[in-house]
Each structure stands twice: as C-alpha cells, then as structure tokens.
Amino acid sequence: MNKQRVLLLSTTAIGVGLAIAVTSPNSPLPGIFLTAPAHAQNPCAASNPCAAANPCSASAAANHSTKCDVPRLVKEAKTNPCAAKNPCAPKNPCAASNPCGAGANPCGAAAAATITDAEAKRAGECMQDELKAAYAKSALPAAKMFATWPRYSSQAYQSATHGERYVQNYGSDKAKAYSKYEEAGVMPTGAVLAKSSFSVAPDGRISAGPLFVMEKMSAGFHTESGDWKYSMVMSDGALFGETKGKNSGAMQFCIDCHQSASDYDHLMFLPEEYRIKR
Ligand code: HEC
Numbered sequence: 485m486n487k488q489r490v491l492l493l494s495t496t497a498i499g500v501g502l503a504i505a506v507t508s509p510n511s512p513l514p515g516i517f518l519t520a521p522a523h524a525q526n527p528c529a530a531s532n533p534c535a536a537a538n539p540c541s542a543s544a545a546a547n548h549s550t551k552c553d554v555p556r557l558v559k560e561a562k563t564n565p566c567a568a569k570n571p572c573a574p575k576n577p578c579a580a581s582n583p584c585g586a587g588a589n590p591c592g593a594a595a596a597a598t599i600t601d602a603e604a605k606r607a608g609e610c611m612q613d614e615l616k617a618a619y620a621k622s623a624l625p626a627a628k629m630f631a632t633w634p635r636y637s638s639q640a641y642q643s644a645t646h647g648e649r650y651v652q653n654y655g656s657d658k659a660k661a662y663s664k665y666e667e668a669g670v671m672p673t674g675a676v677l678a679k680s681s682f683s684v685a686p687d688g689r690i691s692a693g694p695l696f697v698m699e700k701m702s703a704g705f706h707t708e709s710g711d712w713k714y715s716m717v718m719s720d721g722a723l724f725g726e727t728k729g730k731n732s733g734a735m736q737f738c739i740d741c742h743q744s745a746s747d748y749d750h751l752m753f754l755p756e757e758y759r760i761k762r
Pocket residue numbers: 492493496497498504642643644645646651653677678679696697698714715716735737738739741742750751752753754755
C-alpha cells in the first residue's frame with residue numbers, strides 16, 4: 485500500500501453528514517468537515533451532525549435493528565452510570581451539556597463504537613438478512629442483487645473511510661477479477677462492486693447503514709472517476725445520489741478519495757486480514 489493510501493486510511497473518514505471528516509488526534513475538534521468549512525468550528529451547527537439526516541436523530545433511532553446488537557456494549561450501557569452521556573441516547577444529542585466537548589462530533593466517528601473482530605463477525609452475520617431486505621427496496625439492480633454475488637470480506641470489518649461503519653464487500657460476476665486484489669487490473673464495463681454497511685452505537689445498538697456501490701461504465705462516462713459510477717443507497721432503499729445523476733455533487737467525495745488509487749483502477753480493496761481469496 486502506498487503512503488498516500490495509508491494516510492487516507494488513517495486520517496480521513498466519511499462523516500455521517502456525508503461530508504469528509506478529517507480526524508486528527510491533536511485536533512481539539514476531531515470532526516472537521518471539509519465540505520462544510522463554515523461549520524468546522526462548531527460541530528453542532530445547524531447543517532451538521534444533529535440534523536435530521538444523522539443516525540443519532542430520533543428518526544434514525546427507529547432504524548435500530550430489533551434483532552441484532554452487541555451484547556457486551558448493551559450490558560455496559562445499562563450498568564455504566566456514564567452511559568447517559570452517550571451522544572446517541574434518545575435525549576437530544578445537541579443539548580447544552582453535550583457533545584461539542586470531548587469527542588466533538590456526536591454523530592460522526594466519535595459516536596461509533598469499536599468492537600472486537602468476533603463481535604463484528606457475529607453482528608455482520610446477524611445483520612445480513614436485514615441489510616439485504618433494506619437495500620432490496622431500492623430500484624438499483626445492484627442493491628437487489630449484491631447479496632447473491634461472491635463476497636470478498638471474510639467478515640464485517642470497520643471501515644474508517646465509510647463513516648466508521650462495519651462493512652462487507654461484494655462483487656458481481658463481471659467483477660470477479662477483484663479476487664486478485666492489487667493484481668486485478670482494470671475492471672470490464674458492467675463490473676459492479678458493492679459494500680454493505682451497518683453502524684454500532686456505543687450503547688451496542690446496531691443500525692443498517694448505506695450500501696456503497698461502484699459500477700464500471702463504458703469508456704468516456706467520466707474520466708475523473710475512472711468511468712466508475714458511484715452510488716449510495718440508504719437503508720430505506722432511497723437513492724442518496726449517484727455520479728452524474730441525482731445529487732452528483734454530493735457524491736464527488738467518493739471520486740476524490742478513490743482517485744488516490746488511480747493506479748489500481750480507483751479500487752481500494754480491503755485490509756489483508758479480511759480478504760477472501762478465490
Ligand atoms: C476517504 C476515502 C473514501 C471515500 C470518501 C470513499 N471511499 Fe470507498 N473505499 C475507500 C477505501 C479505503 C476502501 C477499501 C477499504 C475499506 O473498505 O475501508 C473503499 C472501498 C470501497 C468499495 C469496494 C471496492 C474497492 O474500492 O475496493 C466501494 C464499492 C466503495 N468504496 C464505494 C464508495 C462510495 C460509493 C463512496 C461515496 C459515497 C465512497 N466509497 C467513498 C475509501 C473511500
């Protein structure tokens with residue numbers, strides 16, 4: 485992995501507000517939103533983490549899985565007197581007492597829990613059907629189909645660059661060269677890669693996240709994106725946006741980050757330890 489990619493992996497993340505959050509351990513405000521510099525100093529400003537779209541809001545709370553959770557965290561949240569401070573607790577995360585202090589962005593990276601591989605594996609298996617059903621509500625063929633495709637991740641793993649969510653990677657038949665990872669070369673037109681996701685709150689509750697999709701279009705579609713069309717399907721099946729389609733501007737950050745892998749046809753692959761080799 486080249487230096488730039490390591491840097492991206494370790495320092496950038498997709499903020500939940502669909503901005504790119506750059507997190508620096510030395511920064512007093514870990515959630516700096518590149519696409520919304522006006523709010524960089526104030527993570528509780530109107531447009532950001534406490535807005536309706538964020539997963540800590542009441543509407544998203546209804547989105548919590550009723551079947552899957554992380555038992556250890558659920559137990560800790562019940563027994564730990566500090567659990568009430570959990571920024572994703574039902575009370576308003578933008579209330580005065582809260583989140584703009586330590587941990588800054590209440591609904592971004594800081595609100596994501598880090599769990600063990602074993603916990604992530606269990607959560608991923610538990611969420612599989614729920615995610616499949618969620619994305620199947622989308623009109624996007626990939627969102628209906630991805631679960632039937634070969635999976636390239638051995639289990640759910642945390643992706644710093646996709647909002648600290650836990651993700652799994654799938655590829656359509658035309659994308660089968662993906663199994664060669666860095667040796668995959670340029671994907672053929674029609675190849676599709678999809679990444680399902682869910683988030684884990686500090687209190688152990690799990691929520692379905694977006695499906696991230698890359699589809700290789702014909703040559704000339706969009707040079708800057710390596711002719712990839714990026715799409716993002718929300719967990720209610722709604723299309724958030726796609727390159728050169730709905731909300732194209734808001735999807736530019738996908739291109740920008742993946743461009744750092746232009747030597748690998750804009751593919752970033754997954755951490756070695758979670759790769760399934762076929
Ligand atoms: C800040 C960098 C960054 C941004 C922004 C980003 N990605 Fe990724 N993406 C990665 C990295 C790194 C990987 C592989 C490792 C991982 O899963 O974390 C990846 C993997 C993927 C994959 C699996 C194919 C591959 O490249 O190996 C898909 C599909 C994907 N991203 C879609 C998207 C979409 C859609 C968006 C925008 C909504 C997006 N990504 C935004 C960094 C990014």
